[in-house]
Amino acid sequence: MLIAQISDLHVRAPGKQLYGKLDTAGYAERAVAAIAAYEPAPALVLVTGDLVDAGAPDEYANLRRILDALPVPYRLIPGNHDARDALRAAFPDHPYLTGTQGFICYTIEDMPLRLIALDSLDPGRVGGRLCGTRLDWLDARLSEGRDRPTLIYLHHVPFRTGVTHFDEAVFEGAEGFAAVIRRHAQVERVVAGHVHRSMSMRWAGTVFSTCPSTAHQFMLDLSPENHVDYALEPPAFQLHAWRPGQGLLTHTLPIGDYPVTRLR
């Protein structure tokens, strides 16, 4: 079974560009086209936050137009650039967005790999947050499925990345989050976005990985200075391949026209 992940689309309203120069909607359209063309088709697409840039209704309408071209189902979670109510209003036929106790936290139970979506949005906080309400909910969901291999997806990253720009925006609740994950050995993986790059690390006894942006990437600047430089490195999506008995293997696929040479 394949699960696709795209992240940090930062879609703007029709005709508007991010930072006055990036056509993020066009980038998102190309990501959707790349997934639609991929064979074998993934069973599901996870869209891991920063869906739009300013949480505005016209941005969500544009996002919806783009995502509805996907030939397979997709599921959404918010990032720090999103707004829950505007997101829900644009996708009234996605009832899971109601979530729990005000947060867009939900589970997907009908796949060989159990999926748990976490809402790490805390309005105004760039680095994200998981409060006690959300962590209790996560612990309860994991406790009811100890024998079911599980993938968790959220927007934010709860550890230092070495990139000062991200590390200065602290994730609140990281220790509590790690403590919950450590209690549940069935967590195969936690996947996220936010950092606009691919990163992976052993964390809280599981593997944590991030998906690049469908548009701009953040420079891998490991110096102590807080630079906020983005780079037009190749946009990408990820395919998480689940094989019972083996585990979850993740591939990162650049989006674009790259020449293919058949060797035999």
Ligand SMILES: [Fe+2]
């Ligand atoms: Fe982002």
Ligand SMILES: [Fe+2]
């Ligand atoms: Fe973000």
